[in-house]
Amino acid sequence: MGWTVFVTRVLILSLLALSFDLVWGFAGILSFGQALFFGGAGYAVALMARDLGVSSAFLALPAAALVRLAFSLLIAALVLLGRRLASMIFVALGTLTGAYAGDRLARSWYYLGGQNGIPSISPLRAGSYELVEGVAFYYLAFGSLVIVYLICRFLVRSQFGLALAGMRDQETRVAFFGYRVQHLKTLVFALAGAIAGLAGGLYAFHEGFVWPNMLGVVLSTQIVLYALFGGVGTLVGAVIGVVVIEHVSFILSDRFPEVWPIILGVVLLLVIMFQPKGLVGLLVSERERAGSFGRRPR
Amino acid sequence: MPLLEACNVTKMFGELTALNQVSLTVGEHEVHGLIGPNGSGKSTLLKCIAGAESPTAGTIFFAGHDITEKPPEERARVGINIKFQITSVIPSLSVYDNVLLSLQAQSPLTSLIWSRTRQALHFRIMETLEHFRLAERMDECAGVLSHGEQELVEIAMALAPEPKLLLLDEPTAGMNLEERRITAELLRPIKDRCSVVIVEHDLDFIRDICDVLTVLDQGNVLDGGTVEEIQASKRVQEVYLARV
Numbered sequence: 001m002g003w004t005v006f007v008t009r010v011l012i013l014s015l016l017a018l019s020f021d022l023v024w025g026f027a028g029i030l031s032f033g034q035a036l037f038f039g040g041a042g043y044a045v046a047l048m049a050r051d052l053g054v055s056s057a058f059l060a061l062p063a064a065a066l067v068r069l070a071f072s073l074l075i076a077a078l079v080l081l082g083r084r085l086a087s088m089i090f091v092a093l094g095t096l097t098g099a100y101a102g103d104r105l106a107r108s109w110y111y112l113g114g115q116n117g118i119p120s121i122s123p124l125r126a127g128s129y130e131l132v133e134g135v136a137f138y139y140l141a142f143g144s145l146v147i148v149y150l151i152c153r154f155l156v157r158s159q160f161g162l163a164l165a166g167m168r169d170q171e172t173r174v175a176f177f178g179y180r181v182q183h184l185k186t187l188v189f190a191l192a193g194a195i196a197g198l199a200g201g202l203y204a205f206h207e208g209f210v211w212p213n214m215l216g217v218v219l220s221t222q223i224v225l226y227a228l229f230g231g232v233g234t235l236v237g238a239v240i241g242v243v244v245i246e247h248v249s250f251i252l253s254d255r256f257p258e259v260w261p262i263i264l265g266v267v268l269l270l271v272i273m274f275q276p277k278g279l280v281g282l283l284v285s286e287r288e289r290a291g292s293f294g295r296r297p298r
Numbered sequence: 299m300p301l302l303e304a305c306n307v308t309k310m311f312g313e314l315t316a317l318n319q320v321s322l323t324v325g326e327h328e329v330h331g332l333i334g335p336n337g338s339g340k341s342t343l344l345k346c347i348a349g350a351e352s353p354t355a356g357t358i359f360f361a362g363h364d365i366t367e368k369p370p371e372e373r374a375r376v377g378i379n380i381k382f383q384i385t386s387v388i389p390s391l392s393v394y395d396n397v398l399l400s401l402q403a404q405s406p407l408t409s410l411i412w413s414r415t416r417q418a419l420h421f422r423i424m425e426t427l428e429h430f431r432l433a434e435r436m437d438e439c440a441g442v443l444s445h446g447e448q449e450l451v452e453i454a455m456a457l458a459p460e461p462k463l464l465l466l467d468e469p470t471a472g473m474n475l476e477e478r479r480i481t482a483e484l485l486r487p488i489k490d491r492c493s494v495v496i497v498e499h500d501l502d503f504i505r506d507i508c509d510v511l512t513v514l515d516q517g518n519v520l521d522g523g524t525v526e527e528i529q530a531s532k533r534v535q536e537v538y539l540a541r542v
Binding site: 155158159160162163165166169170173174175176177178179180181183187286289290292293294 | 348349350369370371373374375379380382386388389390391392395398399400402403404405407409410411412413414415416439455459
């Protein structure tokens with residue numbers, strides 16, 4: 001049972017890492033605010049369950065994704081849409097500030113439970129069946145990850161993915177081909193926000209409570225590390241990053257309870273310094289990473 | 299009606315006047331060369347036409363429409379494409395995908411998501427790659443090509459969408475003599491397809507392919523006319539040709 005809960009948590013965090021890889025690895029948007037969408041969706045489903053009594057998987061999870069989609073569009077309007085293209089630093093600091101503000105708001109607002117968050121969220125339901133942590137929830141998280149991965153894979157390997165690759169590597173240049181760069185960025189940012197929202201909704205029901213750390217800077221940074229460690233711009237790298245980091249953290253915290261964060265930090269630093277393309281970079285060439293887009297005509 | 303008409307374009311960078319009331323007219327299927335010493339404002343004028351810089355004053359008309367305030371993507375959509383001085387191919391993408399990237403830019407979003415236009419664009423991509431003698435290397439990463447070949451990929455990317463006006467900023471920069479000769483040979487037939495404005499320092503290259511020249515000096519138009527007229531112009535000889 002313990003492992004099932006742990007692996008389910010890893011699968012949900014993989015969804016979150018996937019959302020970051022989509023915006024950063026494929027669209028070149030350095031979003032330090034993915035936790036804002038993740039935690040925000042967690043709070044949204046917790047409030048729906050607490051105040052409206054809604055805990056149906058068919059309502060709560062799509063609502064989590066849709067609410068975050070709308071919210072990420074709002075954030076995109078603030079940080080991405082403007083007369084000029086927003087610089088990477090501006091977007092990074094803008095989203096980081098959003099995550100910090102979300103964290104502070106949740107901590108100080110009594111309605112959101114303050115420092116303690118919202119405990120005892122009623123279990124997720126599929127009809128009359130309760131999806132509590134365990135095998136059923138594991139399959140739900142696994143299924144969600146597979147579906148989201150396939151959707152992302154389809155997108156980044158389409159001609160749309162080629163437009164994203166061009167935008168990521170030569171943002172200014174592609175505008176001179178006729179691409180509406182800000183529209184493309186907003187679309188990807190919103191989609192990634194929806195994926196982070198789905199992950200946040202699942203996480204809230206899986207853990208049974210939400211708390212301000214789900215929204216903040218620490219988790220946002222952790223997501224960046226997952227993707228960097230596994231290999232950005234590969235999708236699967238983000239998942240590998242979560243699986244490896246979470247397992248290594250689990251083992252290290254058990255064996256070296258006092259110093260495990262330091263050991264993990266050194267390992268991450270070494271990988272990022274000497275293998276900047278992440279673990280996936282050990283397995284595939286640069287050309288394979290770039291891949292192809294759409295089906296090549298015969 | 300001329301295809302492009304830049305009227306009294308002025309561009310200031312702080313106190314520096316890069317362009318001072320420069321006017322330029324380009325007709326259909328005309329190859330127009332912009333020459334002048336370094337810092338004369340040639341590239342700045344090209345950037346103002348493409349939308350990379352906003353003129354401080356003046357107006358730019360394209361096909362009779364005022365495009366002075368239009369962003370670059372809107373100018374590309376009405377038929378203005380540019381090849382910048384600094385090569386900006388996507389090094390991690392194949393040569394084929396680089397050309398596809400430029401060709402598909404104006405496809406609707408849903409077509410891009412469902413990869414609907416790739417089949418239809420394949421013929422044009424292959425035609426462009428063959429014209430620029432890049433077909434054999436189409437699957438290689440653009441980043442591994444020589445500088446001269448990357449310049450050709452960049453020109454191919456600008457030309458593939460069949461623009462009405464092609465802006466080329468120093469297309470032979472960094473090329474050896476043989477590469478320049480080949481580039482001139484490849485560019486010569488382009489005037490049948492679109493109008494071209496070229497910024498170039500190589501006067502042999504300019505003589506070879508341009509119909510009309512405008513000479514800039516310190517942000518001002520020094521002279522304009524056919525290649526023969528410019529070659530015979532005493533003002534140009536005094537100010538420009540003596541320096542290069």
